[in-house]
Amino acid sequence: MTIKKTPVTLRPYQRVQHPYQKLKLCRKCRAFTVLGEKQCPSCGKHALVPVEKYAAARVSWSHWRSRLLLLLLTGGGLVLAERLWELILLLAVGIALLYLLLTMQKRSTPALHRAQLEKLFLRHQNGLAAGLHRDHQSAVEVFQQGDKPRTYEMLREIGSLVQNDRLRIEQIMLLQTFRLRKDMDLMLEQLLMESFNAELVAYIGEIAKIRRDLIRENTFRYMLQHESHILKLSDGEAIMALVAGAAVRKRRYMSLYPYLLLRYARLLPKERFLRLYRHVRSHVTSSTPLYNEVMRIHEEKYKWDPDFEVQPG
Numbered sequence: 001m002t003i004k005k006t007p008v009t010l011r012p013y014q015r016v017q018h019p020y021q022k023l024k025l026c027r028k029c030r031a032f033t034v035l036g037e038k039q040c041p042s043c044g045k046h047a048l049v050p051v052e053k054y055a056a057a058r059v060s061w062s063h064w065r066s067r068l069l070l071l072l073l074t075g076g077g078l079v080l081a082e083r084l085w086e087l088i089l090l091l092a093v094g095i096a097l098l099y100l101l102l103t104m105q106k107r108s109t110p111a112l113h114r115a116q117l118e119k120l121f122l123r124h125q126n127g128l129a130a131g132l133h134r135d136h137q138s139a140v141e142v143f144q145q146g147d148k149p150r151t152y153e154m155l156r157e158i159g160s161l162v163q164n165d166r167l168r169i170e171q172i173m174l175l176q177t178f179r180l181r182k183d184m185d186l187m188l189e190q191l192l193m194e195s196f197n198a199e200l201v202a203y204i205g206e207i208a209k210i211r212r213d214l215i216r217e218n219t220f221r222y223m224l225q226h227e228s229h230i231l232k233l234s235d236g237e238a239i240m241a242l243v244a245g246a247a248v249r250k251r252r253y254m255s256l257y258p259y260l261l262l263r264y265a266r267l268l269p270k271e272r273f274l275r276l277y278r279h280v281r282s283h284v285t286s287s288t289p290l291y292n293e294v295m296r297i298h299e300e301k302y303k304w305d306p307d308f309e310v311q312p313g
């Protein structure tokens with residue numbers, strides 16, 4: 001079965017350090033969402049703020065309250081002071097305390113931001129779940145209107161906070177209907193699952209063709225873990241070979257996955273095999289299974305190929 005693939009344009013994905021940085025909160029109705037910039041999907045008001053900003057504003061408000069309190073206390077003291085030395089002393093103490101307070105506040109701000117966010121998420125657990133559920137519903141509606149690229153973009157945003165296989169499968173199914181290109185902002189690791197999934201394997205095969213750099217440890221592990229299932233697919237062996245070809249990209253992968261290379265070295269295209277050959281010659285102990293296999297393939301297929309001649313020095 002071949003799926004008809006359509007050319008699409010995908011907006012780039014904004015990467016963040018922490019997933020919650022994607023989350024926005026409505027200042028009016030307290031709805032959470034990962035979709036939309038300003039307009040709240042729940043009440044329609046232009047009142048969305050990133051939760052991080054919201055938490056920071058709360059912390060900064062409480063900081064200002066403490067500073068104000070200190071100023072008031074010092075000010076009160078100054079009014080009551082009767083002698084000049086009392087005035088100077090109070091002023092000095094007030095300035096010293098303010099300096100201390102500012103330093104302490106500055107130092108504790110990141111921790112307070114985190115605590116404030118934790119409090120927010122804990123207090124609004126249900127609201128958060130409801131918000132993400134509503135986001136998913138909106139994505140389904142967009143899908144029903146026929147806008148697949150936009151649906152994918154929405155699911156991708158939701159996927160930055162919600163990690164479940166259903167959401168991953170939905171994204172992979174959509175991606176499989178797109179004609180994927182090198183210049184697209186694609187992702188792979190986030191879509192990996194525990195269990196074997198033929199669509200995911202097919203997607204990995206495509207990524208191995210156009211974006212080898214996205215194939216990293218977790219993908220190699222996934223492919224090796226489900227190898228027996230994958231080999232039952234009609235193009236399973238070819239996909240395994242493509243992934244082995246991606247492993248040749250880095251010396252680190254070549255030393256981590258010798259078994260993968262050993263099994264599929266024979267199916268590698270020449271330019272991939274050449275990389276493997278050079279690596280094995282200079283970094284792999286002779287008479288290990290991988291070494292022997294690579295030398296055997298070289299002997300059979302590339303013995304007279306000038307590209308494989310060892311360069312002096």
Ligand SMILES: [Zn+2]
Pocket residue numbers: 026027028029030031040041042043044045047
């Ligand atoms: Zn709202």
